Amino acid sequence: EPEVTQTPSHQVTQMGQEVILRCVPISNHLYFYWYRQILGQKVEFLVSFYNNEISEKSEIFDDQFSVERPDGSNFTLKIRSTKLEDSAMYFCASRSASVLGNEQFFGPGTRLTVL
């Protein structure tokens, strides 16, 4: 069964460093998402991406964040200069077009720890 994959599963970085989180969405899906969950808090929407551009982004998704679909299979989230408060579980999700109810399929997440 097709699934969304994410690498790495755990990333530890120093404050101020750049990180790139990688996702491989399900191959025929057209909409891509990043969410994050800070420990003890709700899963929060960061950004959605369609047709090689950002469709919608939250207030969290500031200039330090960027997304890219560099090669038609990977979908990446870059954080340019990480802060302590960026420590969270980051989930990638994807969905196909015109699905009733907009069902999304999630990857297993990357746990980012900023020291």
Next chain:
Amino acid sequence: ILNVEQSPQSLHVQEGDSTNFTCSFPSSNFYALHWYRWETAKSPEALFVMTLNGDEKKKGRISATLNTKEGYSYLYIKGSQPEDSATYLCASPSRTNAGKSTFGDGTTLTVKP
């Protein structure tokens, strides 16, 4: 602002008990409701996509109901088993093409053998 709430936050039951939890959401401009089952280190797994008022869906021992007029959904687990231990998330996707989802806090279920 769309606010999705879940209760209780956590639940501990004995194997064989039946249990249920609640997801509440704003009833205005409702589009759909998703239930996910999330085990640590695994992908959140979609259990149900619910769109119509009065929907009742079932998957094995797990079922869900939807009331869009009053803005709530119940998830039921009949005869809980230790393997049902997980966090159960509900989420409300927007009806736009971007379709971002707003999540509740989740209910963490622990089933003791």
